[in-house]
Amino acid sequence: MSPKIAIVYYSTYGHLATLARAEAAGITTAGGTADLYQLPETLPPDILTKMSAPPKDTTIPTLTSGAQLEAYDGFLLGVPTRYGSMPAQWKTFWDSMGGEWQKGAFWGKYAGVFVGSGSQGGGQEVTVMGMLSTLVHHGALFVPLGYKTVFGTLTDLSEARGGSPWGAGTFAPSEMELSLAREQGKMFYEHLARVKFD
Ligand SMILES: Cc1cc2nc3c(=O)[nH]c(=O)nc-3n(C[C@H](O)[C@H](O)[C@H](O)COP(=O)(O)O)c2cc1C
Known part of the structure; x- marks a missing residue:
């Protein structure tokens, strides 16, 4: 039976949303499917306006509880950097999942992470590492991107790009960054x- 995969992201400006769709496209090329979700916004509308945040993509369902993820075998998680760690929207979501943590609802499930930042050295790798602590406490198994199929792209220094063996990443989605996201979805x-899942 085909594994059930959820791609869950938070995005203020749309970059992580674009990467999430590329991850889904990679899964499709491998013969699978994935359900896309976005996390609820926690910032008030007036602050979002001051941040020049565009409206959310309402075609992507918003998760209302962690319980909605219990049916899945694996997750690809999209996380824009905030000061080198996950944004409050992700932390708020995790902090609502005490019930799932207590009963081990995600124990033995698989997770990969893709990220975004505004600058090189701005915290992409350390943001993934920060997510690891939460994944470990939930008993989830981290699946890195690694180098196996993306060595050429990860060692190509001809242009600035996000992403690393920890997972795909973006500054502003370029074809090279999108190719890493597609490959991450495919390999995942x-x-x-x-x-073999139960
Ligand atoms: C409050 C705040 C803190 C941020 N901190 C960092 C940072 O430490 N390093 C960095 O490179 N980018 C930082 N950024 C930029 C965001 O990571 C970037 O705009 C985001 O990943 C874009 O993804 P999105 O379009 O999906 O929202 C920050 C942005 C905000 C709003």
Whole structure:
């Protein structure tokens, strides 16, 4: 049976939303499917206006509880950097999942992370590391992007780009960054497709 994968992201300006769709496209090329979700906004509308944040993509469902994720075998999580760690929208969501944590609802499930930042050295890798602590406490198994199929892209220094062996990443989605996201989705699906789920 095909693994059930959810792609969950938070995005203020749309970059992580674009990467999320590229991750989904990668899963599709590998023969799978994924459900896309966005996290609820926690900032008040007037602050979002001052930040020049565009309206959310209302075609993507907004998760209302962690319980909605319990049916999935794996998750690709989209996280824009805030001061080198996850944004409050992600932390608020995790902090609402004490019930799932207590009963081990995500124990043994798989997770990969993709990220975004406004600058090089702005915290992409350390943002993934910060997510690891939460994933470990939930008992989830981290699936990195690694170098196996993306060595050429990760070692190509011809242009500035986000992403690392920790996972795809973006400054502002370029074709190179999108290719890493597609590859992450594809490899994540192929990895999970080898696993026997109950
Ligand atoms: C409050 C705040 C803090 C941020 N901190 C950082 C940072 O430490 N380093 C960095 O490179 N970018 C930082 N950024 C830029 C965001 O990471 C970037 O705008 C975001 O990843 C874009 O993704 P999105 O379009 O999906 O919202 C910050 C942005 C905001 C609003």
